[in-house]
Amino acid sequence: MAKRKPSAKxxxxxxxxxxxxxxxxxxxxLATATEAEKNVxxxxxxxxxxxxxxxxxxxLLGESMAKCKVIPFPQEHKRKNAxxxxxxxxxxxxxxxELDKGIKK
Numbered sequence: 341m342a343k344r345k346p347s348a349k350x351x352x353x354x355x356x357x358x359x360x361x362x363x364x365x366x367x368x369x370l371a372t373a374t375e376a377e378k379n380v381x382x383x384x385x386x387x388x389x390x391x392x393x394x395x396x397x398x399x400l401l402g403e404s405m406a407k408c409k410v411i412p413f414p415q416e417h418k419r420k421n422a423x424x425x426x427x428x429x430x431x432x433x434x435x436x437x438e439l440d441k442g443i444k445k
Contacts, residue, residue, distance in 0.1 A: 362390035369397060380404045
């Protein structure tokens with residue numbers, strides 16, 4: 341039997357460590373968030389504590405993403421099928437040339 345490596349011990353976060361982690365996460369969010377994400381969370385009150393602020397931000401962003409997933413976006417395979425209907429062997433059908441021939445008559 342192969343020997344297992346000893347697993348890392350669980351580190352329990354103290355109250356101060358949880359607060360510091362929430363503050364770091366908040367600063368990272370401010371540095372990397374898009375304008376749309378900032379608009380979603382702009383009304384969150386900061387005075388409720390760093391842990392509660394980050395929990396509320398995560399909740400609001402999750403709700404926002406869930407609402408956005410309802411909108412059906414065109415899928416890639418449908419677009420390929422439409423392109424294939426217009427093309428043969430990777431070349432566009434000569435519809436414009438036929439129109440030019442009709443005009444010259």
